[in-house]
Structure formats: structure tokens, C-alpha cells
Amino acid sequence: xxxxxxxxxxxxxxxxxxxxxxxxxxxxxxxxxxxxxxxxxxxxxxxxxxxxxxxxxxxxxxxxxxxxxxxxxxxxxxxxxxxxxxxxxxxxxxxxxxxxxxxxxxxxxxxxxxxxxxxxxxxxxxxxxxxxxxxxxxxxxxxxxxxxxxxxxxxxxxxxxxxxxxxxxxxxxxxxxxxxxxxxxxxxxxxxxxxxxxxxxxxxxxxxxxxxxxxxxxxxxxxxxxxxxxxxxxxxxxxxxxxxxxxxxxxxxxxxxxxxxxxxxxxxxxxxxxxxxxxxxxxxxxxxxxxxxxxxxxxxxxxxxxxxxxxxxxxxxxxxxxxxxxxxxxxxxxxxxxxxxxxxxxxxxxxxxxxxxxxxxxxxxxxxxxxxxxxxxxxxxx
Amino acid sequence: xxxxxxxxxxxxxxxxxxxxxxxxxxxxxxxxxxxxxxxxxxxxxxxxxxxxxxxxxxxxxxxxxxxxxxxxxxxxxxxxxxxxxxxxxxxxxxxxxxxxxxxxxxxxxxxxxxxxxxxxxxxxxxxxxxxxxxxxxxxxxxxxxxxxxxxxxxxxxxxxxxxxx
Amino acid sequence: xxxxxxxxxxxxxxxxxxxxxxxxxxxxxxxxxxxxxxxxxxxxxxxxxxxxxxxxxxxxxxxxxxxxxxxxxxxxxxxxxxxxxxxxxxxxxxxxxxxxxxxxxxxxxxxxxxxxxxxxxxxxxxxxxxxxxxxxxxxxxxxxxxxxxxxxxxxxxxxxxxxxxxxxxxxxxxxxxxxxxxxxxxxxxxxxxxxxxxxxxxxxxxxxxxxxxxxxxxxxxxxxxxxxxxxxxxxxxxxxxxxxxxxxxxxxxxxxxxxxxxxxxxxxxxxxxxxxxxxxxxxxxxxxxxxxxxxxxxxxxxxxxxxxxxxxxxxxxxxxxxxxxxxxxxxxxxxxxxxxxxxxxxxxxxx
Numbered sequence: 001x002x003x004x005x006x007x008x009x010x011x012x013x014x015x016x017x018x019x020x021x022x023x024x025x026x027x028x029x030x031x032x033x034x035x036x037x038x039x040x041x042x043x044x045x046x047x048x049x050x051x052x053x054x055x056x057x058x059x060x061x062x063x064x065x066x067x068x069x070x071x072x073x074x075x076x077x078x079x080x081x082x083x084x085x086x087x088x089x090x091x092x093x094x095x096x097x098x099x100x101x102x103x104x105x106x107x108x109x110x111x112x113x114x115x116x117x118x119x120x121x122x123x124x125x126x127x128x129x130x131x132x133x134x135x136x137x138x139x140x141x142x143x144x145x146x147x148x149x150x151x152x153x154x155x156x157x158x159x160x161x162x163x164x165x166x167x168x169x170x171x172x173x174x175x176x177x178x179x180x181x182x183x184x185x186x187x188x189x190x191x192x193x194x195x196x197x198x199x200x201x202x203x204x205x206x207x208x209x210x211x212x213x214x215x216x217x218x219x220x221x222x223x224x225x226x227x228x229x230x231x232x233x234x235x236x237x238x239x240x241x242x243x244x245x246x247x248x249x250x251x252x253x254x255x256x257x258x259x260x261x262x263x264x265x266x267x268x269x270x271x272x273x274x275x276x277x278x279x280x281x282x283x284x285x286x287x288x289x290x291x292x293x294x295x296x297x298x299x300x301x302x303x304x305x306x307x308x309x310x311x312x313x314x315x316x317x318x319x320x321x322x323x324x325x326x327x328x329x330x331x332x333x334x335x336x337x338x339x340x341x342x343x344x345x346x347x348x349x350x351x352x353x354x355x356x357x358x359x360x361x362x363x364x365x366x367x368x369x370x371x372x373x374x375x376x377x378x379x380x381x382x
Numbered sequence: 383x384x385x386x387x388x389x390x391x392x393x394x395x396x397x398x399x400x401x402x403x404x405x406x407x408x409x410x411x412x413x414x415x416x417x418x419x420x421x422x423x424x425x426x427x428x429x430x431x432x433x434x435x436x437x438x439x440x441x442x443x444x445x446x447x448x449x450x451x452x453x454x455x456x457x458x459x460x461x462x463x464x465x466x467x468x469x470x471x472x473x474x475x476x477x478x479x480x481x482x483x484x485x486x487x488x489x490x491x492x493x494x495x496x497x498x499x500x501x502x503x504x505x506x507x508x509x510x511x512x513x514x515x516x517x518x519x520x521x522x523x524x525x526x527x528x529x530x531x532x533x534x535x536x537x538x539x540x541x542x543x544x545x546x547x
Numbered sequence: 548x549x550x551x552x553x554x555x556x557x558x559x560x561x562x563x564x565x566x567x568x569x570x571x572x573x574x575x576x577x578x579x580x581x582x583x584x585x586x587x588x589x590x591x592x593x594x595x596x597x598x599x600x601x602x603x604x605x606x607x608x609x610x611x612x613x614x615x616x617x618x619x620x621x622x623x624x625x626x627x628x629x630x631x632x633x634x635x636x637x638x639x640x641x642x643x644x645x646x647x648x649x650x651x652x653x654x655x656x657x658x659x660x661x662x663x664x665x666x667x668x669x670x671x672x673x674x675x676x677x678x679x680x681x682x683x684x685x686x687x688x689x690x691x692x693x694x695x696x697x698x699x700x701x702x703x704x705x706x707x708x709x710x711x712x713x714x715x716x717x718x719x720x721x722x723x724x725x726x727x728x729x730x731x732x733x734x735x736x737x738x739x740x741x742x743x744x745x746x747x748x749x750x751x752x753x754x755x756x757x758x759x760x761x762x763x764x765x766x767x768x769x770x771x772x773x774x775x776x777x778x779x780x781x782x783x784x785x786x787x788x789x790x791x792x793x794x795x796x797x798x799x800x801x802x803x804x805x806x807x808x809x810x811x812x813x814x815x816x817x818x819x820x821x822x823x824x825x826x827x828x829x830x831x832x833x834x835x836x837x838x839x840x841x842x843x844x845x846x847x848x849x850x851x852x853x854x855x856x857x858x859x860x861x862x863x864x865x866x867x868x869x870x871x872x873x874x875x876x877x878x879x880x881x882x883x884x885x886x887x888x889x890x891x892x893x894x895x896x897x898x
Contacts, residue, residue: 002645019390022675054607055629059396060678061602061670062629065883066787075802078784078888079638082601082629084608090626094638101644102548117674131434131523133471134479134494136464141492143462144481148539151460151505197463197476237595237625239440239615243430243488244544252622367611371625394679396670400605400661405569436615437571443589443618445575 003381004099005227008038008215009339009348014178014327017116018209023058024070027112030211030332031071034108037348038215039225045215046104048073051081051091051111052331053366058117071110083235085279085366087111088334089373092214092362093233096375099218106221112211113329136196139204139282143196145247145369146284150198152248153299155287157198161186162305163283164203164325170312171322173351178208178327203283210329212336219381228342228377231359232263235373247369253292256372260361261294264376269361270295273376275317275344275354276361277337281324286310290318293363312354320344320352334364338375345379404521407437407446412521418513422487424448428546430488434523441546454511454526456484457537463500478503482529488544493523497530508534549644552767552774553894555581555760556862561724561850564660565754570609573656574616577758581652585760585770589618592760593648595625596639598632598655598854602667613656624648631655631820632757633857633880633890639761640777649766656756657853664752664853671883673787685749685823687789687884689741692825694794696743703743705828707734709821710747713848720863724850725751748824750851757855759862775868775896778875779807782890784883794885797833803891810835812893815873817841818860820881822851830879830886839877843867857881861892868896 010033012018018026027050035041048071050064060066064073064080071078079098083090088111095109149155168184171177181188184202192201216230236256238245245251257269266272278293280286287301295316296304304310310318319325321340324333341362343349349357358379365372404412407423411434414421422431423446425439431450432439439446461480467473478500481490495503497512509529519525557577565573582588589595595617599610606612610627617623624647628634632655639651665683672678695701710729717723729747737745767774783799786792804810817839821827827848831841842848844863847856857880864876874896882888 054601056601056607058674059670060674061667062600062882064630064784065671065887066673068784068787068887073784074786075783075799077782079634080629081626082610083627084611094626094641097638097641097645097647100647101641103641103644133524134468134473134492136462136466136468136479140462140464140479144460144479147462148460148505194463194465194476197465199462235624235626236622237614237619238622239438239617239619240611241432241436241489241615242440242620243425243428243432244441244546244620245489246543250622251620255622367608370611394674398602398605398662398666402605402661403564403566403569406567406572408569409567436612437569438575438615440615440618441620443575443578443616445572 002100002102003219003229004096004216005222005229006214006342006377007217007222007225007227008034009343010034010037010213011176011336011339012210013176014208014210014329016178016206016208018114023114024067026114026209027067027110027211028070030213031108031110034213034215040106040215042072044106045072045076045108047077047098047107049079049081049091049095049098049107049109051087051335052113053082053084053087058114072108083366083371085330086334086364086371086373087366088212088332088336089338089362089364090235092335092338092375093235093373095214095216096230096233099216106215106217108213108215110211110213111332111335113331114209115207115329116209139196139199142282143199146282147198149248149284149288153302155302158186159287159302159305160198160203160283161189163280163286164189166311167319167323167325170320170352171326174321177322178206199282205281205324205328208327208329210327210332212332212339214335214339226346226348228345229381231376231378232260233375234259238370240368240370248288249292250369252370253365253372256374257293260374260376266376269293270316272359273361274357274359275320276363277321277340278318278363279324279334279337279365280319281328283325286318312352317354320349320354334373337364338362342377345377405437407435411435415523415525416519416521418516418519420452420454420484422450422452424450430544431486432489433484433487434491450486452484452486456482456509458503458505458507458509459483459490459539459542460505461495461503476500483542493526494528496528504536506536506539508532508537550764550776551640551643551761552764552776553759553865554762554767554770555585556865557581557758558722558859558862559756560722561753561755561852563724565658566660570613570656571616573756574613574654577756578616578652578654581758581760592650592652593624594639594642594651595623596627596635596651596653598628598630598635599657600629600854602670603662603853604658605662631854631857631880631882633861636759636761636858636861637780637782643761643763650760650762652758652760653858654756654758655855655858657855658754659752659853660754685744686741688823689744691794691885692743692823695825695829698795700795700832701825701828706748706824707731709824709827710734710848713842713845716843717845717849720844720849722850723845724753726849744823750822750847753850753852755852755855757858757862759858773896773898775865775894777892778895779893781806784888789885797886800833800889800891803889807891807893809893812875814839814875814877816843816864816867817877818844818846818863819879820847820857820860822847824848826886834877857890864894868894
């Protein structure tokens, strides 16, 4: 297989409303940053791969058409990916696939969401005939799975608060993060209103505007640039309403993780992966994914969180950037995980850098916890 | 400068009208719901029972073409207590939104739980549908106002996971 | 470069209103038809990719509903493009070329009947300046038709011929939605929708689905003695700003022709994703197809399932090569107003 690496990651400042830029301006901000970091010019870009979550979030149908100029795709191939919340991750995988296929040398990939342009809750809860109108948004959908996790493994309530605090303290080290909450602690989290029990306000992700871009190139064009080598990448999906599906610990997530570990030659992820950016939109998904991704046995995830293993200086740092809990431009959230993992192994994560990070994991999930995209990046090819 | 001139955005509402259709599997199901009956559909390969049906068994990738009458009793597979209002829904928070697993079904669906103090609701609790008056029945699961607990022993939800026989 | 071949294609009969069928019920029959023809199941498929558009149905996750038609136990390698399924085929081909898959299932589905396609397509335009003016799809196409007529790149008679031929060719296509013949008098008597386009110049509102299976050349040889190879494929997008485009010069298509060295190939058959009558002579001229049988299926003018019609052009070209003593076929898929984004596919049957 052709080897490929990330040579540039670019992000926007994340915020609730980026009214200072249009949709085109938002994606271009991330693209300019990525191309500057990669030190490539437009004539080097062979194709553009664009991802975002449902078009209804902005009210634009198939936005690759109206953004063709803004993303620099005119005269080039452009592909638009939509795999629900996992789209940022799967767009990264498809962009790398363009290079690994041998058809393209260098590609630009960009993902975005400008949630302030529309009403995401409306887009997610339209009133359809025939079905009871009790949809309470994403939090209302995932809260029952979280409650079942807590019941199964007898996890104490403060675990959710801990993750909420840890990720927001990390965000203070990331100037691009949407939420900066100085002095956040478990009491502050537990004092915030309950939204979808057991999830409190500060245990939930914000709704953000933002974009993330990457430049991916083939081994022969990397030259002397800093690079995050892609050592494994995979996607897995399972049907929403499938009898026997375990929503708490989805088989698609287990299989997807195993696939990338096998590709990267990883047998013990907890020991061999230095840090991970994992899609945690609600605090409790940290312990749930620790288990689903094989970092520990079932029922042990919350114990790892409890003993600070996932802190930035812990044994298995999770979401050093502040994660989805601190910035959530939905369509870009997965690519931010992939890009932040790349920044870590390139040694470019600035104040939220994990010391000596050599191998990092990026992860995204979407739909009813049924779509998964993951990758492993490394500072070396060996 | 006036407030209007300073505004950095403009509202541009989009109104799209759709004429939804339910499709065959859902039509079969809702025709029964209109009569106050819940009829699931089962997979001819693995026998899993789907309610409400979408017309397929994603385990096997085949159409669920066998009708299976069910009762309106079941258990709570999991739930959340929602403290924020649903846009466009008059229900007053806090209310309970639960994954309802009907007896004999192999998937659950979301519906409301009422008739009990929210603090007493448990995973595994037995429940039954409370229907609207018959003259209000339409082609919708909203014919069921909500589910309410019944005096039967709790179910161990671990035993609910579908295993192919 | 690893060669990839098409080994199967199936199309649902195109319907005016598929209200009796949900996404699952539209997709499953075409997928099962392919599996039965090839004697395989989802377990033999390494990668699955679909194309659809949420706004057509007015559901934020239409493709998620559609996935329920597919066996996903064990979980599958799967992705989705919010584009015509021709681009799902493109992505699947890359997966095979990188060595991550030997076989891929592609499907597309579209139901234009529940909503108003004119309004939905307006939302493809720039959301700040153009969409709030609600330009409809026929008017946008008419702007390009007018440019082509004024510059004498096409003639009104060619548009009439395109319509008459499409209706005549619909007899070759068991899935066509519109099959009534049209003559010149009826055409000329028809009222304009947006001048110069009348109702016969426009495609019918259509519902349907299609599926395709592709495989590495090696794997394809297990299915057939005469694999139909994707010998060349290229796609390019043009500016979103119609005012900055020369609507009589398809810069993206011209670049693809050069990239694929198409001028050297003598095509036996072509299927073009031409939704409006003027696009037929225009692209025939651009692609040098004047002597090449084009749109023998009738093309989008007799059935135009959004998000499938591009894949259908590839599928119909495949079928023409498969069932006849022909070697080279050209398929075209397109997206966006005034042929903004175009894909060219050169298919070749190996003897």
C-alpha cells in the first residue's frame, strides 16, 4: 500500500457564533492554516474532500457546489462525505484513501459546521407524521445508553463530572477551544442544571461554529516536512434498529478499533498508544469508549477515569485539546480528533502537547452510536 | 448608527413543504395501531421481531414479512428524565423518555412514562400502554398517551439481548 | 494502477411517486437482485457506499434509514456521499485501488416526489446572495440553454431531436418512467416553463433506486469472462458563481477529456447525465460524439432519479457493452446547476 502522512493541520477559532465569517470564510480560515502549516501551494493540491453533517444544519443543499471556490476546488475533483457525527473522521479516512489509491499525490480535506446559520435542534427533531413527537435531541437519545452503562458497571455519579472538568481544564491550554471556563471543578459541574438525567448541562458538549482542514500527501512528497504517518485507518457501520445490537458497547466500534490496531501492529493499545483524541460529546462516553476501544476490560473504564489515567499527564491521555466537550462544530468534530492526534505526534500541539508522543489515535462516532471512523498516526514509519 | 444598521446578520427563512408517505411496512403497522393493536414484523431468517417495523432485519438484510401480534405490555430497557422542553411539544418537564421493550419484541422504541414519581423509575420495570380514548385513534403511536408501571416483578434486562436460536 | 471492473448493475423501475415504498423497500430489491445474479451475499462485499440527499425527502438522516436495507451484522466497512451515487462508485473504486477491498456494493436512492424539487435545488446556490432569490432548477438550466442557442453552439432543432429520440429510446428501457412518443408538432405547441425550455425539455420528477457491484479485475474474472473495466475516470467541479463561468465552455469536462486522452478513443456507445434537452447536443459536441449512439436508454429525459441518474448513466453504459458486441463506452455523471460538476467514465470490455 502507498504510504501517506498528514503534513498540515489547520483549524479555526471555535465559537458559538462565528458571525465574522461566511461559510466560505470559515472553511477558508481552516484551509489557509492547514496549507501554511504544510507549506504547500494550490497547484500542489490534486483533489479536495469535504465533509459535514446534515445539510439541514445550514440550509444549504450539497454545499460542495456553492463552496467550490472557497475550498479551492475549481478545476479539480471534489467529494462530499456525510456519515452523520462520524463524518469528520470518515472524511479523513477517505482523503487518505485518495492518496493511498495511487490516483492522487496530495489532497486537501476540510470539514465544517456553522450551526449558528440554522437551528440544529430543529434539524434533528422535525415533526414527522406517524411517530410520537418526543425527540429530545442528541442528549435525550444517548442518555438512556449512558444510564444503562452506569447500571451495568455500578459506576459512581462523579465520573461524569470528572470528565467534564478534565476536558475543560485541557481546553484552557487550547486557545482555539470554544469553551474556556477558568476555575471549573466538580462542584461547578454538579451544580449546573440537569438536562437529560443523568447528564447535566456542563456534562454536555456545546454547539459550535468551526472548521478543520488537513493536507495529506504521499511518502515521496513529504520531503523535510513535519509529518504524522498514517499507520492504520478504518470505518465500520451497523444498522440503527438491529435486533441484538448493544448500544452501550457497539460491535462496530470494537471491530473498527481492532482493525486499526492490527494495521498498526498494536497489541496493547493502553501501553502502545501515547495519547488519543476520542469523540466524547457527553462526559460518560469517555469511560464507555475506553472499554469499547479495548483500552481496558468491560466495567474498568470508569475506574481508569477515576484514577486520572486519562489526564494530560496520565498513562492514557484522552482529549488533550479539550475534546468535543469543549468545541463541537459537529461536521468537523471528528476531523479535529484526527488532526489533533496528528499534531501530537508531530510535536506541534503547543500547550496541550503530551510529552514525547509518538503514537496517537483519532476517533469519531455518529448516528445512534453506529458509525465509526478511526486512525492511528505515528511520528515514524517503522 | 441605528441598531438595524449594526446588525451583522439577516434572517432568511426557508420554508419547504413535504408530503410524507410511510412506506409499506409502516403502513401495515399503523393500520393496526389505528385499531388499537400492536403487530410487530419478524425476520424470516433469524426470527427477530421488530416493533415498530421499518421493513427489514439489518442482522440478515432481508424483509420482515411475517406479522407478529404483540401485547401492549413490556419493560423499561433504559430511560432518561428530560428537564428541558421539546420544541413544539406541550409536555412539561421533567418527563421520562424511555426505551420501551414490548414482550416478544427484540428492539425497543422511545416513548413516555407517566403515572409514577420520576425518582422511582427503574431499568427493568414492567410497564403497560395507556391508550387515548378510542375515538381519538389515528395512524400514529401517539394513540398511546404514555406507558405506566404495572405491579409485576422487574425484568433482568441482560436477558433481553437477542440471541439467534 | 490496479484495474477495477463493474460486475453488476440493477435499477428499480422509475416511479412518479414511490409513496408506497420507504427507503428500505426501495433499496433492498435492487441489492438482492444483484446478489442473486452473482450468487453472493453481503458477506462477499468488502466495502459499501451509498449516495443520497437528505433534502429530497426532508429528513436529516435519510441515508441512515436506507442503511437498514443492508445486512450489517457483522458490522460493515461503509460510507456515504451526499452526492449522486456515481461518486459513491468513485470512492469505492479508490478503496479497491488502495487494496482495502476487492469488492464493493454501491447504491443510490432518491425520492423527489415528497418535496418541491424546484425549491430544494435553489438551496444549492450561494446562501447569502442567490438562494434567497429562489432561482428554480429549470430557470437555471434555461440560462445555459439560452447562451448555447445565442452562440449557435446548439440549434433549436437539436433540442427537439433530443426530446423525440429520448422518447423513442425509452422503449429500450424497461424502467423508464415516461414512454409516450412526442412529435415535433406537440413539442412546438408546448408552453414554455422558462424560455427556451418547455416541459418536454425537462426531466420528469422521479423516485427510485439503483445498485452496482464493482470488483478488482482479478476478482471480476471470477464473475465473468468479459469484465467491463473502468479504463479511465475523472471528475472536476467548476465555479459556483454562474456569472464567472463561460456557460458555453465546460472547462472541467475539457480538462477531464485531456486527462483521460479521450480524443484518441472511438466510442461505441455513450450515456450522458443530461437532465435537459439542450445538454444533449451540447455535450455530444464537446465530447465529439456526433457519430456515437447516445442515451439509448432514453437518459434522464425519460426518468431522472436524483442521486441515482449519474450512476444510472454508468450502469446503462455497462449494460450496453455487456449485451452487445461493443468495446468502448463513455458515461457522464453530473451535479449542480448548469453542469457545474462533471464526471467522465471510460468503460472498456475485455475480450
